[in-house]
Amino acid sequence: MPTAVSAPRTLYDKIWDDHVVTQKEDGLALIYIDRHLVHEVTSPQAFEGLRTAGRPVRRPDCTLATVDHNVPTASRKNFVSVTDFIAEPDSRAQCAALEENVKEFGLTYFGMKDRRQGIVHVIGPEQGFTLPGITCVCGDSHTSTHGAFGSLAFGIGTSEVEHVLATQTLLQKKAKNMRITVEGELHEGVTSKDVILYIIGIIGTAGGTGCVIEYAGSVFRGFSMEARMSVCNMSIEAGARAGMVAPDDITFAYLKDRPLSPKGEEWDRAVAYWRSLKTDEGAKFDIEVNVNAADIIPTITWGTSPQDVVAITGKVPDPSTMTDAVKRKSAERSLEYMGLTANTPMEEIPVDKVFIGSCTNSRVEDLRSAAKIVLAAGPGAKVAPNVHAMIVPGSGLVKEQSEAEGLDVIFKRAGFDWREAGCSMCLGMNPDQLAPGERCASTSNRNFEGRQGAGGRTHLMSPAMATAAALTGKLTDVRKYLGSVSEANIAAAPKLKELTAYQFLDAPAPPPEPITYTASGDLPEAEAPSTVEKFITVKGITAPLHIENVDTDMIIPKQFLKTLKRTGLANALFYTLRKDPHTGKDTDFILNRKPYNRSKILVCTGKNFGCGSSREHAPWSLNDFGIRCIIAPSFADIFRNNSMQNGMLPVTIPQEQCIVLAKDAEEQLEIEVDLQKEVIRRSNGEEISFTTDPFRRHCLLNGLDDIALTLQNKDSIQTFEQTRSEQWPWLDGFGYKGKKIPVNVSRGAPKTDW
Incomplete structure (x- = not known):
């Protein structure tokens, strides 16, 4: 054979x-x-x-x-x-x-x-x-x-x-x-951040x-x-x-x-x-x-979604030219939030802060590219007046290597704030935040509303582009710092030492702290599946929402992520939409209005609900508010899965049907979602069918716990x-002292070195 x-x-x-x-x-x-x-x-x-x-x-x-x-x-x-x-x-x-x-x-x-x-x-x-x-x-x-x-x-x-x-x-x-295949030669000044x-x-x-x-x-x-x-x-x-x-x-x-x-x-x-x-x-x-590759030039974001991009040589888009009503409304909302006017040249937009860091762009190579722009600007280059520029290495070892190479000296001499390692202003869960209305040139990964601080305005770009913005005080084409004059400035500057990570990886670490742990690494015996809240049918008030790309930061802002519990997050749901940022009073947002403040179902007419973070806090806040079901044309994968882990049902149906249900909701007509029969029942008796993953449907209907099943x-x-x-x-637990931890035996604390 x-x-x-x-x-x-x-x-x-x-x-x-x-x-x-x-x-x-x-x-x-x-x-x-x-x-x-x-x-x-x-x-x-x-x-x-x-x-x-x-x-x-x-x-x-x-x-x-x-x-x-x-x-x-x-x-x-x-x-x-x-x-x-x-x-x-x-x-x-x-x-x-x-x-x-x-x-x-x-x-x-x-x-x-x-x-x-x-x-x-x-x-x-x-x-x-x-x-x-x-x-x-x-x-x-x-x-x-x-x-x-x-x-x-x-x-x-x-x-x-x-x-x-x-x-x-x-x-x-x-x-x-x-x-996704990218072939060809990239133009000078175009980096991996511009490509993505x-x-x-x-x-x-x-x-x-x-x-x-x-x-x-x-x-x-x-x-x-x-x-x-x-x-x-x-x-x-x-x-x-x-x-x-x-x-x-x-x-x-x-x-x-x-x-x-x-x-x-x-x-x-x-x-x-x-x-x-x-x-x-x-x-x-x-x-x-x-x-x-030849089509890519230095790229920057203008709005509140990472897809809102434009070449640095371009202009702020004009929503009036957009034919899709939901997209046009989203663009108008973005421009209002960002404080921008349609058709403004991007290079005329001033910045208040510059952030170079995050898990996207905080490695030694990123910091070297930023330092090169400072050197290219010539001796005496300084951060522009009224701009606060901060550089946050991605780890303690990146910081040590950067300092050994002299990068910190270049930054500090030019007026940059040289920081310790952490996520920093990428999401503003720490003291590094934008004030309301402040505009930031950022090397992070998200420009959602409030991502870097309530009311903060974020433009995403490469480390080199962010450095150029810091020096000029406005969004700037980094290619202005390339060319013969810039090369001459770099050549005239003191030569940087380019070291390798290996010169820092093996330096002594602090001694391990005591650990008390004696449990076996073996799996416990199989047990009967435990129960979580079942989802069979939900009927009640439905809140309509006409927003595209509803992100997790919009659903629950970062200041409410600092919790040790899964509950108590109802008031945090859509907080920036429900509260006036200046007065703190309730707005006219749909979930503040009666009877929608008692909604059990949310229907969104915009696509891609729940995009952004993998954090489970978004479904927790919806669930805590009382919303058990979200209906939308499409969902982000992680949000869909997180919802089902919490006994909630995300339902995907065509956008046209979402619009019909939203109109019912606006007329305060109740909607029923039946998971057993996989139908949505309108008040007029019409049924809209949907499909659910069979295993997840089984778990929801019976309130089963994934871990017990596994x-x-x-x-x-x-x-x-x-x-x-x-x-x-090689995948079986090498400890930091070079000792290999046997599999399926008790793993005592001394085997792993802090």
């Missing part, structure tokens, strides 16, 4: 296939998770769930924790403890809770005393915790960053954080394959919904790992579940000899496997997008782990 030839597979197909533990007939799979990153914002409720159920962390050796979102980036010279250093009570509580949780559950933790502390998506690759071919998750949507290494990396909600901690697996449905902003401008923030994107073509092959990470980081802004670049010699050179990378013979075995992680010739993609697959998970250890032994 001739040997069967397998069909050509994509990079995503290969990694997915290698991680399926069990597969259901409806396509839902239990996949194994190789790496789990944890931070303070999305984990407290997950650890509390483990504690309540008496469950241990399944694989402490595959879990790495740090604090990043809440931490101040001011000098830590006098740092003693989190409780003394962090002034804001809720921020302090989240950071303190994580410190207690990692001690109780025996996890590797980079605390604020640790020079390795930083943004999760910077420290993972930096330490070699991120590797090709793995599955990697974190309670943060920008986990897609790690796909730059040829891994399947995506953000998850808090319920899923608990699921991974307890079982080291996740229930997932395979996404579609999408390939341009792509999002083409396909929109919902363009990748339901997909995993593979980035291909000569441009991505020529990018450094830092540049690839910036692109994959913003895949979520294009609506994708994840973004990936096939690993190659550039990847292997970056990873070799990192603290947690495989060593010796296992390195050779790993590289041999990693070289197989590329899309086969003839593999089919569901969606293909081709981009000519634990019924205990034997399959343990069998998978045994095979995994044989095939990819």
Whole structure:
């Protein structure tokens, strides 16, 4: 018999296939998770769930924790403890809770005393915790960053954080394959940030919904790992579940000899496997997008969505030219919020603040590109008067390397504020925030309303472009700092030392703090599925909403994320729409009006509801308000999943039908949603059909808990782990002292070094 030839597979197909533990007939799979990153914002409720159920962390050796979102980036010279250093009570509580949780559950933790502390998506690759071919998750949507290494990396909600901690697996449905190819030569001054902003401008923030994107073509092959990470980081802004670049010699050179990378013979075995992680010739993609590199010039955002992009040489768009009514209304809203007038040249827009940092652009390469613009501006270059410009390294090690190279001296001499590592002004959960009305040139990833501070206005761009804005005081084409004069200025400046990360990775770390943890790493015995609130039918008042791209920051602003509970968030729902920012009084927003303040259902006529963060706080706030069902033309993937984890039902129907239901809602007619029969009943008796994932429908109707269901697959998970250890032994918990942690035995705290 001739040997069967397998069909050509994509990079995503290969990694997915290698991680399926069990597969259901409806396509839902239990996949194994190789790496789990944890931070303070999305984990407290997950650890509390483990504690309540008496469950241990399944694989402490595959879990790495740090604090990043809440931490101040001011000098830590006098740092003693989190409780003394962090002034804001809720921020302090989240950071303190994580410190207690990692001690109780025996996890590797980079605390604020640790020079390795930083943004999760910077420290993972930096330490070699991120590797090709793995599955990697974190309670943060920008986990897609790690796909730059040829891994399947995506953000998850808090319920899923608990699921991974307890079982080291996740229930997932395979996404579609999408390939974005960029061929050709990039113009001078065009960076990876310009490339991804341009792509999002083409396909929109919902363009990748339901997909995993593979980035291909000569441009991505020529990018450094830092540049690839910036692109994959913003895949979520294009609506994708994840973004990936096939690993190659550039990847292997970056990873070799990192603290947690495989060593010796296992390195050779790993590289041999990693070289197989590329899309086969003839593999089919569901969606293909081709981009000519020559079409991209320095790009910037003008509105309140990452798809609101324009060339720096362009003008603010005119909503009156837009034919789609919902898009036109969204554009008008954006311009009003941003304080912009249609047809204003982008280079005439002044800025108040400049932020260079975030998990998108806070690595050494990013800071070097910013420093180069300062040098190109010539001796005596200074941040413009009335502009506050801050630079926040992505980790303590990035900061140390930058200082050793002399980058900090360049920045400080020019008037930039040089900070400590953290998420900083990317989302303003810490003291680094915009004041209402302030305009920021930012290297972060989101320009949502209030993202960097209530009433703050954000323009996304590359580090080089942000530096140019800092020096001129307005949005500026970075190419003005390129050319012969600029090269002469750089040549005349003192030569910078360009060092390697390896000169900093192995320096002494603080001694580990005591950990008390004795639980076994084995899975607990299978148990009967526990119950959560059932969803069978919901009937009642429905609130209409006519907004496109309703993002998670709009649903619940960042100041309400500092909670250790899942409840008490009803007043936070759509807070910036429900409260006047100047007076604090209630506005005329739909949920403030009777009878809509008692709504059980929300119908949105705009597409892409729930885009943005993977944080579960958005569905928590809706649920707490009393809304059990959201009807919309389309949903962001993570929001849809998070809603169902909380006993809520997201219903997708055509936009025309959403408009019909919104009109019913405006007439205060009740609507009934019947999940059992999968129909929406209007008051006139008409029924609108919808479909739901069979497994999720079963769980909602019966109020079943995912973790308890997964634990019924205990034997399959343990069998998978045994095979995994044989095939990819480098994935089994290397500790920071080079000791390997055996699988399926008790893992004492001394095995992992803080």
